[in-house]
Amino acid sequence: MPFIPHTEQEITQMLATIGVDSMEDLFDEIPAHLRAPELKAIPKGMTEMEVSRLMHQRADKNTKALCFLGAGAYQHHIPAAVWEITTRGEFYSAYTPYQAEASQGTLQLTYEFQSMIAALTAMDVSNASMYDGASSLAEAILMSVRANRKSKSRKILIPTSVNPVYRKTAETIVKGQQIDLVEVPYDGSTGTVTLEQIKQQGEGDITAVVLQQPNFFGCLEAVDEITNWAHDNNILVIAVVNPLLITVLNPPGQWGVSGVDIACGDGQPLGAPMSAGGPYYGLLCCKQALVRQMPGRIVGRTVDLDGKEGFVLTLQAREQHIRRSKATSNICTNQGLVVTASTIHMAIMGAKGLENTAAACFANNNLLVEKLTAISGVKKAFSGTHFHETVLQLDVNAAQVLRALMAKGILGGFDLSEDYPELGTAIMVCTTEMRSEADIEAYATAMQEVLAAGVVSAEKVPATPEVV
Amino acid sequence: MLIFEHSSKGRQGAPQSPVEKASISAIPENLLRKDSAALPEVSELQAVRHYTRLSQKNFSIDTEFYPLGSCTMKYNPRACNTLAMLPGFLNAHPLTPDEQNQGFLSCMYDLQSMLCEATGMAAFSLAPMAGAQGEFSGVAMIDAYHKSRGEHERKEILIPDAAHGTNPATAVMCGFKVREIPTLDNGDVDIDALKQCVGPQTAGLMLTNPSTLGVFERNIEAIAKVIHDAGGLLYYDGANLNAILGKIRPGDMGFDVIHSNLHKTFSTPHGGGGPGSGAVGVAKRLIPFLPLPTVTQEDGNYRYLTAKDCPQSIGRLSAFMGNPGVLLRAFIYMRFLGREGMVRVAEFATLNANYMMAEAKRRGFTLAIDHRRASHEFIITLKNEARDYHVSAMDFAKRLLDLGYHAPTTYFPLLVPECLLIEPTESEAKEALDGFMDALEQILHEAETNPELLHAAPQTLPVKRLDEVRAAKQLDLTYKMS
Ligand SMILES: Cc1ncc(COP(=O)(O)O)c(C=O)c1O
Numbered sequence: 001m002p003f004i005p006h007t008e009q010e011i012t013q014m015l016a017t018i019g020v021d022s023m024e025d026l027f028d029e030i031p032a033h034l035r036a037p038e039l040k041a042i043p044k045g046m047t048e049m050e051v052s053r054l055m056h057q058r059a060d061k062n063t064k065a066l067c068f069l070g071a072g073a074y075q076h077h078i079p080a081a082v083w084e085i086t087t088r089g090e091f092y093s094a095y096t097p098y099q100a101e102a103s104q105g106t107l108q109l110t111y112e113f114q115s116m117i118a119a120l121t122a123m124d125v126s127n128a129s130m131y132d133g134a135s136s137l138a139e140a141i142l143m144s145v146r147a148n149r150k151s152k153s154r155k156i157l158i159p160t161s162v163n164p165v166y167r168k169t170a171e172t173i174v175k176g177q178q179i180d181l182v183e184v185p186y187d188g189s190t191g192t193v194t195l196e197q198i199k200q201q202g203e204g205d206i207t208a209v210v211l212q213q214p215n216f217f218g219c220l221e222a223v224d225e226i227t228n229w230a231h232d233n234n235i236l237v238i239a240v241v242n243p244l245l246i247t248v249l250n251p252p253g254q255w256g257v258s259g260v261d262i263a264c265g266d267g268q269p270l271g272a273p274m275s276a277g278g279p280y281y282g283l284l285c286c287k288q289a290l291v292r293q294m295p296g297r298i299v300g301r302t303v304d305l306d307g308k309e310g311f312v313l314t315l316q317a318r319e320q321h322i323r324r325s326k327a328t329s330n331i332c333t334n335q336g337l338v339v340t341a342s343t344i345h346m347a348i349m350g351a352k353g354l355e356n357t358a359a360a361c362f363a364n365n366n367l368l369v370e371k372l373t374a375i376s377g378v379k380k381a382f383s384g385t386h387f388h389e390t391v392l393q394l395d396v397n398a399a400q401v402l403r404a405l406m407a408k409g410i411l412g413g414f415d416l417s418e419d420y421p422e423l424g425t426a427i428m429v430c431t432t433e434m435r436s437e438a439d440i441e442a443y444a445t446a447m448q449e450v451l452a453a454g455v456v457s458a459e460k461v462p463a464t465p466e467v468v
Numbered sequence: 469m470l471i472f473e474h475s476s477k478g479r480q481g482a483p484q485s486p487v488e489k490a491s492i493s494a495i496p497e498n499l500l501r502k503d504s505a506a507l508p509e510v511s512e513l514q515a516v517r518h519y520t521r522l523s524q525k526n527f528s529i530d531t532e533f534y535p536l537g538s539c540t541m542k543y544n545p546r547a548c549n550t551l552a553m554l555p556g557f558l559n560a561h562p563l564t565p566d567e568q569n570q571g572f573l574s575c576m577y578d579l580q581s582m583l584c585e586a587t588g589m590a591a592f593s594l595a596p597m598a599g600a601q602g603e604f605s606g607v608a609m610i611d612a613y614h615k616s617r618g619e620h621e622r623k624e625i626l627i628p629d630a631a632h633g634t635n636p637a638t639a640v641m642c643g644f645k646v647r648e649i650p651t652l653d654n655g656d657v658d659i660d661a662l663k664q665c666v667g668p669q670t671a672g673l674m675l676t677n678p679s680t681l682g683v684f685e686r687n688i689e690a691i692a693k694v695i696h697d698a699g700g701l702l703y704y705d706g707a708n709l710n711a712i713l714g715k716i717r718p719g720d721m722g723f724d725v726i727h728s729n730l731h732k733t734f735s736t737p738h739g740g741g742g743p744g745s746g747a748v749g750v751a752k753r754l755i756p757f758l759p760l761p762t763v764t765q766e767d768g769n770y771r772y773l774t775a776k777d778c779p780q781s782i783g784r785l786s787a788f789m790g791n792p793g794v795l796l797r798a799f800i801y802m803r804f805l806g807r808e809g810m811v812r813v814a815e816f817a818t819l820n821a822n823y824m825m826a827e828a829k830r831r832g833f834t835l836a837i838d839h840r841r842a843s844h845e846f847i848i849t850l851k852n853e854a855r856d857y858h859v860s861a862m863d864f865a866k867r868l869l870d871l872g873y874h875a876p877t878t879y880f881p882l883l884v885p886e887c888l889l890i891e892p893t894e895s896e897a898k899e900a901l902d903g904f905m906d907a908l909e910q911i912l913h914e915a916e917t918n919p920e921l922l923h924a925a926p927q928t929l930p931v932k933r934l935d936e937v938r939a940a941k942q943l944d945l946t947y948k949m950s
Pocket of ligand 1: 317332333470538539598599600601633634635676682705707708729745746
C-alpha cells in the first residue's frame with residue numbers, strides 16, 4: 001500500500017490489542033447515514049513510474065520562452081547548492097521549531113536569516129517570514145495601526161505606483177478592521193509620486209504612508225524627502241522593497257534622517273525559483289521599538305543551563321497560540337523552507353555577489369530599453385531612472401504585441417492596460433542578470449519583426465494529448 | 469558557530485554572479501547604498517558545510533518518529549519533491565499567459581476537483597497560503613455572504629474552547645467578536661450552551677471535527693441544525709481531515725466552508741515552519757465569494773478566473789495563487805494515493821492512534837478522554853504524575869528527545885492539564901509505535917524513581933534546556949557583524 005507499512009499480521013495484532021474485530025469498528029462513532037460514498041471523481045492510485053510520466057508530460061507543456069517578465073517575480077540564478085541543501089530531509093521534513101533543543105538547526109538558521117535581512121534592509125529587527133510580499137504589506141499596515149498611538153484615523157496613504165496586486169491584497173486583508181487605504185496618484189511624467197501629491201491627500205491625521213522602491217514601474221521614488229515629511233508629521237513610513245536591489249540602492253533603514261519604521265517586501269529574488277508564483281516569502285522588518293507589534297515568529301539567541309549559546313522562538317506572547325483572539329496576527333505556518341533556501345543563497349552569494357547581480361540587472365535593462373526604443377513605435381513612458389523594469393509605450397495593442405512575441409519564443413513583459421488604463425498601450429519589460437546580450441538582441445529583433453509585420457494574433461498552441 | 473563567525477573580509481569563493489560589477493553611476497547618488505550590507509563572506513564550501521551541519525541538529529520525519537498531535541507528520545514522499553521541481557514548473561513565471569501555462573494550470577484544476585470530491589464541497593480555491601489564511605478566507609466569505617443578504621448585524625463568531633489559536637485570532641482579524649463555547653468532559657461540544665449563544669448576531673461557528681481532543685463530534689448534525697436555524701454558517705477547520713479522509717466528508721456533515729491544510733493531510737512538507745496551503749472549499753451558496761484566483765476549464769483549456777469573472781469575491785490573499793510548489797506536491801501525492809489510497813489513510817491513521825491509545829492505557833497512563841474511539845490522535849494527561857512526582861508534560865517531552873523521539877504536542881488543547889497530544893499518522897510502522905510506547909513507559913518509571921532525570925533532560929542534544937525568559941527579556945534577535 002503506498003506509504004503504509006502494515007503487514008496483515010500486524011493489522012490483526014493491533015486490532016486485537018484495541019479490542020475490535022475490524023477496521024470498520026474504529027469508525028463506529030460516525031453516524032452511518034453520513035458515511036462517504038466512493039470517491040469516484042478521484043482517479044485510481046498510481047505507481048511512481050506512472051506519476052513521474054504524468055508530471056513530465058504536464059511540465060513539458062509549459063512554455064520555455066525567454067523571460068522578460070517581472071512585475072513581482074523575477075528569474076534569477078540560484079546556486080545549485082541552495083536547494084540541494086534546503087531539501088535535505090532534516091530541513092524539509094521538520095515541523096515548526098517548538099521543541100527548541102531538537103530544532104537548533106532550523107532555529108540558528110532563522111536567527112542568521114533575521115540577521116542577514118536586518119543587515120540588508122538596515123533595519124533593527126526582522127521576523128522569521130510572512131507568506132509573501134503582498135500579505136506582508138497587509139500585515140505591515142495592521143502593525144502600523146497598532147504602533148502609531150498618536151494617530152486615531154486608521155488612514156494609510158498608498159501611492160498607485162505601489163504594485164497593484166499588493167494594494168488589492170492589502171485591501172482584502174485589512175478591510176475587516178475599518179482601515180482606510182487612501183490612494184495617492186503618481187505623476188504621469190515621472191511615474192513616481194511627488195511630495196506635493198502626498199501632502200494633498202495627507203491632510204489631517206494620517207497613520208502611515210507606504211512607499212515602494214523601486215516602485216511597480218521600476219522607477220525610483222524620492223524616498224528621503226517623503227520619509228522626512230512623514231516623520232515630521234507623526235506619520236509612520238512603511239517601505240516595500242526588493243531585497244536584492246537594496247544591496248545597491250539606499251536601504252529603507254537609511255531613508256531620510258531616521259529611516260523607515262517598517263520595511264516589507266518579497267524575498268523571492270533571493271533564492272526562490274519563479275515556480276508559477278511560489279512558494280516565496282514575505283520579509284518584515286521594523287525598528288526595535290516596534291518589535292512587540294510584529295506579527296509572526298521571531299527567533300532569539302539565549303543560553304542553555306550550562307551557559308552554552310542556543311536559539312529559541314521568542315516574544316511568543318504576541319502570537320495566536322498564546323494570545324488567541326488578542327494576538328498580533330493569526331499567522332501560524334509561515335514560509336520556513338524558502339527562508340532556509342534564502343539564507344543559504346545569501347551566504348553563498350555574499351554582499352558582493354548580490355551587488356554584482358543587481359548591477360547586472362540594471363545594466364541589462366538599460367541595454368534592452370536602448371535597443372527597443374531604437375525601434376520606431378516604442379518609447380519610454382516615464383522620464384528618470386529605472387532599475388530593472390521599464391514601462392514602454394507602444395503605438396499598437398499591447399496584448400497583441402505580447403502574443404506575437406510569444407509566438408517567437410519571447411515572454412515580452414507585462415501588459416499594463418488593465419491596471420493602468422490611463423497609460424494606453426503600455427508594457428513593462430524586465431531584465432535580470434540571466435538575460436545575455438544575445439537574448440536581448442533576440443528580443444529586439446523579434447519586436448522589430450512583430451511591429452514591422454503589423455500586429456497579428458498569434459495562433460493557439462495546440463494541446464498535446466496526454467498518454468499515461 | 470554562526471555563519472557570520474566563519475566570515476573573512478574579502479573572501480568570495482562562489483562562481484555564482486557576474487564577475488565584474490556593471491556601472492550603476494546613472495542612478496542618482498542619493499538613492500544609492502553607501503556601504504555594502506554586512507553579510508558573511510564565506511566560500512561555497514564553508515556555506516555548504518555550515519548548513520549541512522546545522523541540518524544535522526534538527527529532528528525531522530526523515531530521521532525520527534515525530535508524533536506531533538494536530539500536525540500530521542506523515543512521510544513526505546521524495547517523488548513529490550522531485551516532480552514538483554521539474555524545470556517546466558520551476559521556470560514558469562506566474563504571469564505567463566494561460567495558454568502557455570497549461571501544464572501547471574491543469575494540475576491545479578485537477579487538484580481543485582479532487583479536493584471537492586474528497587471533502588464533499590462544491591468548489592475550491594487554492595489561494596490561501598496556510599491554514600490560518602484558509603480560515604481568514606472562510607470567515608471573510610461568511611461575512612460577505614451575510615452582508616450580501618443585508619444581514620449586517622451578524623458580528624459574532626462562535627468557537628469551542630478546544631479550538632486552535634488561529635480560529636479566534638482569525639475571527640478578530642476579520643472584524644468579528646468571538647464567543648467561546650464550552651466542551652463536555654466526553655469531548656463533545658456542549659450543545660445546550662451552544663443553543664444559549666446563538667441568535668441574530670451569530671455569523672457562524674468554527675469547528676474542528678474530529679476535534680483537537682482527538683474524538684469525533686457525534687452531535688455534528690444537531691450542531692449544524694442549531695447554527696443553520698439561527699441563520700449562521702458552519703466553518704470546518706480541516707487540520708484533522710486525515711482522520712476521516714474517504715470515510716465521511718465535511719460537506720455531507722453540513723459544513724458550508726472548510727479549509728484543508730494540504731501540509732498535513734496531503735503530505736506536503738512542513739519545512740521547519742512552512743510553506744503550507746490552506747485550500748478553502750465551499751458549498752454552492754458561497755461560490756461567488758471564493759478568494760482569487762481560481763482555475764477553470766473550458767473545452768480542455770485551462771485559465772485563471774479573476775476579479776472580472778468573480779465580482780463578489782472576497783479578493784486576493786497574495787500576489788499570485790497560494791504556494792504553487794506546495795500545491796503541486798499535494799496534487800502528486802493525491803495521484804499516488806488515488807481514491808482507494810485516501811480511504812486507507814484514514815483507516816491506518818486511526819488504527820495507529822487507537823493502538824497507541826490502548827497501549828498507553830495498558831501501560832498505566834491516564835487518557836484525557838476514556839471509553840471513546842480515538843480519531844487519528846489521542847491525549848494522555850499527566851496531571852497525576854505532576855501531582856505525585858512533580859514532573860510536567862514538558863519534562864516528559866524533553867526526556868523523549870533524549871530517547872530519540874520527537875515529543876508529542878504539549879499544552880494543547882489548553883483544556884487538558886499537562887497533556888501530550890499524540891498523532892502517529894498512517895505512515896509509521898508498528899515497531900515505531902511500540903518503541904515510542906516503550907520509551908514513554910520507561911519515562912513513567914523514571915518519573916517515579918528518578919524525577920531528576922526528567923527535570924534535567926535533554927542531555928544528549930546539541931543544547932540543554934534553554935533560557936526562554938532571558939531570550940524574551942534580553943532580546944538578541946540579530947547578529948551585528950562588526
Ligand atoms: C487545529 C488547527 N487549526 C489550524 C491550524 C493552523 O494552520 P496553519 O499553521 O497552516 O496556519 C493548525 C495548525 O497549525 C491546527 O492544528
